[in-house]
Structure formats: structure tokens, C-alpha cells
Amino acid sequence: MKPEPQSESELFERARAIAGVSFLDLAEEAEMDVPKDLTRDKGWVGQLLEWHLGAVxxxxxxxxxxxxxxxxxSIPxxxxxxxxxxTFVCxxxxxxxxxxxxEQSHVRNKLSRVLWVPVEGEREIPLADRRVGSPLIWSPSEQEEKQLKQDWEELxxxxxxxxxxxxxxxxxxxLQLRPKAANSRALTDAYGASxxxxxxxxxGFYLRTQFTANILQSHFV
Incomplete structure (x- = not known):
């Protein structure tokens, strides 16, 4: 794994440096095998990016x-x-x-400053041939945070x-809430109606595609 970046600008330059590069080339440099697909390796793309960007x-x-x-x-x-x-948040x-x-929540902490890395995600493109897109660094606007807070409080x-x-x-x-478990036997405690x-x-908390589409559109249009 590459060393941890020491500044936001260094991190962003690393992300820009891998834009346009295929997963195969990135995986070879990281000495990682490219899976046939992501059915059983959902976190593989994230791990590949983490290696190149120095996330710990x-x-x-x-x-x-x-x-x-x-x-x-990463965002397919x-x-x-x-x-x-x-997009899974936490x-x-x-x-x-x-x-x-x-203000104390993990959701707010995770979304306070995000490096978004778009990646090609169309299924007919073989995983090895998919490429990384141009990155952007984002913090929620006042309106976006208001929307997120409202959803979080309701949920x-x-x-x-x-x-x-x-x-x-x-x-x-x-922001939506959905089951997140490797299988139906992975149960946890919660409060019932009684x-x-x-x-x-x-x-898990997830960002709807409408929300992330707005982020990408506002930065790349």
C-alpha cells in the first residue's frame, strides 16, 4: 500500500493520477488479482483504490x-x-x-468531506477493462446537510x-436505511415495538442515486 497522504492536495493529486487507468493496470501494480465479477467481491474496487490512495x-x-x-x-x-x-455510508x-x-452521528462524520471517485460500472464492460474516472472532493452544502439531517432524524x-x-x-x-448483512443468520440487537x-x-445507511447524481452533475457540468 502507498503511504498515507499528508494533505488534501496530495490525496487529490493521487486520485487524479489514476483517472483513466484500467482496473487491470491498477491491480497489477498493487499485486492484486482481478475477480471475474463483483458478485462475491463487492469491496474489491474500494480496496484497490485504498491501496493506490494510501487509505488506512x-x-x-x-x-x-x-x-x-x-x-x-467509489461510485459506479x-x-x-x-x-x-x-452508496453505502456506514x-x-x-x-x-x-x-x-x-451532529454526533457517524453519517455526518463520514459525509463531512468526501473524495468521490467515479468508476465505470456498466456490467458488459469486463471488470479488468473498467477505468477510473475524474475525482472530486465534496462537502455537503447547507441545503444538502439539511436534507440529510432530516432523513437521518426521521429514520x-x-x-x-x-x-x-x-x-x-x-x-x-x-438517505435510506436498508439491511446490510452477508447472510440472513447475521443478526443483531434492536428494539421492538414493545x-x-x-x-x-x-x-446500513445508503445515499440514494438521485443525491449522488446531483453531486456529480454540479461538479462536472
């Missing part, structure tokens, strides 16, 4: 570049530059959350009230 946090709650306060997010895009899938806390505020209120099982992907304008602990699938 991995899947920990803090930002990928903790010293710089910057999170790394279509031929027209539109995001092809929602795992949602389901217990011990009374008194938790948006967290439902969790606190024991309604986690009633939350669907339709809840939240820009206030007692129940077992449920872990949940």
Missing part, C-alpha cells in the same frame, strides 16, 4: 483518511455518467442511541420507537 482506516467508523478528515467513496457510473447504485446503530444527535426516530422492522427503502428522501430487545438484520 479500512471499515472502521472513522474516515478513510482520518488525519485529513476525508472519506473515500453508467455510460451517461449517472450513478448505477446507491452501519446504523440500533441500540444505545437515546440522546444521539445528527433514527423510527429505530428508537421500535419500528426498525417497518422501515423500507421508500423512507428518506436522500420496547424489548429483538433480533434483526444489521442495517
Amino acid at each position: 482506516a479500512g471499515s472502521k467508523p472513522q474516515q478513510d483518511f482520518e488525519q485529513l478528515g476525508i472519506e473515500l467513496k 457510473i453508467s455510460y451517461t455518467g449517472k450513478p448505477l447504485e446507491t 452501519v446504523a446503530p440500533l441500540v444505545g442511541i437515546h440522546g444521539l444527535t445528527w 433514527m426516530e423510527m429505530i428508537v420507537l421500535g419500528q426498525v422492522e417497518k422501515i423500507t427503502a421508500r423512507h428518506g428522501e436522500m 420496547g424489548k430487545l429483538i433480533k434483526t438484520l444489521p442495517r
